[in-house]
Amino acid sequence: MNRRDVLKSAALSALAASVPLAVPRWSMALAQDGSRIFTLAHPAGFPDLDPATSFSNDGAVLANVYEGLTRYIPGKDDAPATLAPVLATGWETSADGLTWTFKLREGVKFHDGADLTAEAVKGSIERTIRIAGGAAFIWSPVTAITAPDPLTVVFTLSSPQPLDVIAASGFAAWIMSPAAFDKDNAWFNAGNDAGSGPFKIERYEPGQRAILKRVAEYWGGTPDGAFDTAAFEIVEDAVLDQNMIEGGQADWTYGLAYENLDALKANPDLSVVVNPSFETLFGMYNTKKAPLDRPKVRQALSLAFPYDDVISAGTSGLGSRAKGVIPSGLWGHDPDAPVPNTDLEAAKALLAEEGLADSNLELVMTYATSDTLEATAGELWKANLAQLGITLTLQPMAWEAQWELAKSDPAAAQDIFVMYWWPTYVTPYDYLFNLFHSEEAPAYNLGYYSNPDYDKLIDDAAALSGTDRPKAEGMFIAAQRMVIADNAAVFMLDKPNIHIMRSDVKGYQDNPAYGHVVFLNELSR
Amino acid sequence: MELVRYTLRRVLLSAFVVVGVTFLVFVVAQVVPSDPAALYAGPRPTAEQIAKARVTLDLDAPLPQRFVRFATAMGTGDFGVSYKSRRLISQDLAVYLPATLELAIFSTLLALLLGIPTGVIAAARRGSWLDRMGSLGSVLSVAMPTFFFAMLLQLVFSQWLGILPLSGRLSQQISISDPLPFVTGFNLIDAVIAGRPAVVLDALAHLILPALTLAAYPAGIAMRLTRAAMIEILARRHIIAARALGLSAPRILFGHALPNAVGPALTVIGLSFAYALTGAVLVEIIFAWPGLGRYVSEAILSKDFPVIAAATLVVTLCYVLMNLVIDLTQIIVDPRVALT
């Protein structure tokens, strides 16, 4: 009997006189009455359910309602990452990597009864490109799409790109029924769908819940004991999410406080699934503003970062050391990257060398309001820097405001920009281009890093990644080491992917390429 | 005549206030250090997407022109779309406003129900232990931080005793498998319309804790005001006259004294309603109540200006209307008010 139970029984006996004995339990479990309903306590809402423009948490719903041509299966232990066929059964590329041909699966029907055809694939992707919202840019290399026969689609590219990987993207790569080509954003966000996936949207109450129902005619297999219904309950408060999963009102959730995971692990009704994610946390140094325009000063700051403390305090030890910006599990990850370790003495020496010992430097770090991991990292780093005579001001900001500040004038912007990155589709280029490629008006290169050698190296690697992936990987790793050597950023940690679910749920596989998506069709009870 | 003039003046003042509030909200929005176009363009937008959004949102028009357009749009109930979700705000409001109003009205009733009888009894039994307990409770409730009180209520009634639900508006069994058809958006009313008594009870059970959180402070104030007013009224000559006429004690207390306390009671209604609307920001987050407070606080975090503006305006409008209604009721109940 733990302390909470003691308090509980004390309170109960105190109130025994006034409270009827047959206490109705509000935590009465949906999950435990053998129901075929899978309930997700979802800590984020779904801003956009249009498969062409969705670029956020909506993937959690869309990935069960829509399908793409391929799906990325992450590498595990020694097994390399692969691409699994979904709507496409096979694909090939020309030797120059400029023409890609996909064979489509036969007998697939959309929820509205239409058949999957090459025209449907062509039309879906063309709609996405036409609207040009969200992650539509993933198709920018595509110059033409043709449908030589009902089950064959041919893409022509302007430059060699790994289109099979792009087609596995969690955003902007969904195939929809031709009936939806002329529908607007509002039609989808009213809760309508045009997918071919194992579930369809039965009811959508924006900001509150989405109810998904199994589609009987789904082409793929279904495990025994699979769920008929999935209820995404949008509860944006981690405290309530935790209560729901503990009380049996939810089968799955994420985003709970790391500090509480030990208690959850000890609960036999729950299982805590920890996996590496593709999300990595880093702080970009403002390379255009004194004193961080000097690489040695940046290096000193990186040496002062308390890597292990942040992992243990911020993630209860579940995160892992970042080896550069490419997280483990993704090709291009560099397990031997020469990243700095915490060493205050060395940092002090470097600062002295730069003439900045006891200089009372004042730096500003911006991060997203209400992100406790970023706040924790900031607070711990601040304490270390204080020992070097550096004052770090922690400035939590709304993401848009933080971004706006960073995009304005680098000379007036923050000194350190803290953010996460995750890939739109699984390629190292996505990280390396967006974050460190030279840009006139930077979108995400918010440390304003600029290195022509680096630019060329990753551009060349990208061109090779459709045809000669091992070679491309080597080049990406080399490029990443340039960034590390220049100390363009401090790589704080790789975030763990932690999901909590009821332990009677079977078949769960975490797929970091798709954020916090649950592939509901794989689950059973 | 005075009545008509008073009413007209009050209505005109309220109209002026609404225009002023609209202006103020617009001004505050200009201070927000964020680019609406970047927000509208979605997560990780490209430069082209942002440029397109600037045009769509017409952000480059001169300020006065934008204000006029903003004010006319608000005036016609066209709140535009959310920059974040790009959903029609009026659609969202149709769902969230009833949820907040249901909570606000219920908590106002609860505050009156708790505060006024205790105040009456405390006044009638001055100095008794009931009076002392009531006064103590009112002092405590006034000093209690709302958010902490909410946590304590959840802890005791939901997590320890398990007799009331922790959060939400309806149990999942109902909201997932067997939802209530949307008629008015007030769950209590919709459940009655649907003829489902179990759902009425369920909705009530979900209302109690958040409403109690919001009712504590106004109930404390109500108790004080009622007590003070009743003590003054009970000493009035017409009450002595009523006693001299042999009327029974309860009839004097409730039939003669209490109607004179309608003025203070109306004040309490206004105060309590305002407090509930305001406290909604805190309470709706803690209780996952899908109402305007939660809506607006999310919008504030993401700097979603049209939502902030619409929600602030609607809440303020409710507040202004409520005050207008209270003032006008005051005249009906006590016609002497209009003369002063």
Place this chain on the structure above:
Amino acid sequence: MSALVRRLGYGGTLCLAVIVSFALLALFAPWLAPYPDQGMGTPNVIAKLKPPSADFWLGTDHLGRDVLSRVIFGARVSMSAGLLIVAFSLLIGLPIGLLAGYFGGWADEALMRVTDVFLAFPALLLAVLLAAALGPGLLNSIVAVAVTWWPWYARMARAEVLVLRGQPYVEAASVMGVSQGRILIRHILPGAARPLLVQAALDVGPALLTASSLSFLGLGVLPPTADWGKMVDEGRKFFPDRWWVSAAPGITIFLLALAFSVLGDALRDREGGKRRDAA
């Protein structure tokens, strides 16, 4: 001491003592807190979320900082927030009320309609809106609340001036040709300021409650500054299993607000003032 008890009663005197002790705690926090550096924000990760013990009387938070020290340092924020909100509100409200009441006419009408607009907002909502627009930070949140409070003082000052303006000594001064500015400052201001100052003193409690609400919503101080509202919010994730993180600051806010409230009642019985609603 006995004079104080006679004026305020036992309850009022006790409350005054509580408030004075909190003020002293705030003032001398670096000397009184057992771990001053942790009170100011230095993490101590190895000892995180420890229950109350001889070393940490009120336990530690998620970064291993002594909750007692944080609470003591939090008194600085809460006390100064309460005082500054009231001071700023007076600074805006008093002059506006004076001018409106003294000059009357269209100036009065215009200024009072402006206060109408501000009073039409549910106060916390406007404060949240402003705090969000200004960005987080103690000063910003104080300004945000003050903007919603000044109209009360403006109204009150105006009402006082209307009374004072009719006083014989003011009329006499006017007849003798004393300039208007001088009359306003010499004769009216001192009379009008007194009741307002009493009211302002009573409002410090509600003011710090409102400030703590903003802080709870993440619109208050910047980390790692300790603030009670923020501490309650941070501790909510660990509540009730590790109750001390939230309970200590929560109870502290309650106690201080209670002390202000009871003291206010004691003072009000003498001076006559009005209660202000807070959130």
Place this chain on the structure above:
Amino acid sequence: MTLLEVQGLSVTIPSPAGPVQAVRSVDLCIAKGEIHGLIGESGCGKTMTGMALLGLTPAGAQVAAQVFAFDGMNLSTSAINLRGRRIALISQDPAAALNPVLTIGRQMDDVLRTHSPHPKMDRRAGAVALLAATGLPDADKLMTCYPHQLSGGMQQRVVIAQALATGADFLIADEPTTALDVTVGAQVLALLRQLVADRGLTVLMITHDMDVVAAVCDRATVLYAGLSVETGLASAILTRPRHPYAKALLAALPDAAPHGQRLAAIDGQIPPSTKPISGCAFAPRCPAVMTLCHTVPPPARVQGDHLWACHVAEGAP
């Protein structure tokens, strides 16, 4: 036949400054059908005497009397039962005595339903009849009016109608004309007179106005400092007062003085009600005071049915 007999009535009210002797010793003897004046300056205990008869003394007050009988019943135990049944009050300021937020009809009905089990419609008719009986025109229309819509005289008639509605046969009229202007006051007095005649009522008329006494009272009692100092036929007191205080009252009232002038034109002040009195209460102000007066309580003197208390046998000149 004697309806009310009171001897040695005293009312003591606790206060922070010590017990207040609001009424020290009052004797009253009122026959059925008579209008009995209770005369005195403000603060002499007249109103408190009326309240004691109604059992409406303030919380904590102690009421004592040697004889305290109403129609053969002991008032100290049955005041609450008699209040509003046999004894009713017509209070001083009708505007304050009526509830401002209830209609006249509602206030009449509240009284009627308390005292009779009649159905609502009958009660309404009864209320209209009572209002009409007090001389109110358009009684039916008045039922839906609020008090503030009526003139002072009309309000006082409503108050009288309420008193009648209780079915009481003994009315305590506490300065019923003070708040009214002279002509209206006179009409109200006429109405009372007529009601007494028609319905066989008995009235205790509390007043400070000698004109009221002259106009309606059969008999009267003069109070001073909570003591009854003289009682007798009203005409006798008005024409030939015996007690020096009563004499001073009349002397202080010039014939030409406007009606309703207050009785304050006597030098000196009433002794403080917190202190006990030794000797005669009026001694400090009495023009015919003797040494004896300061120490020995005055003896009761009788002349026919005229009683007074004074050391001077025939009263001072």
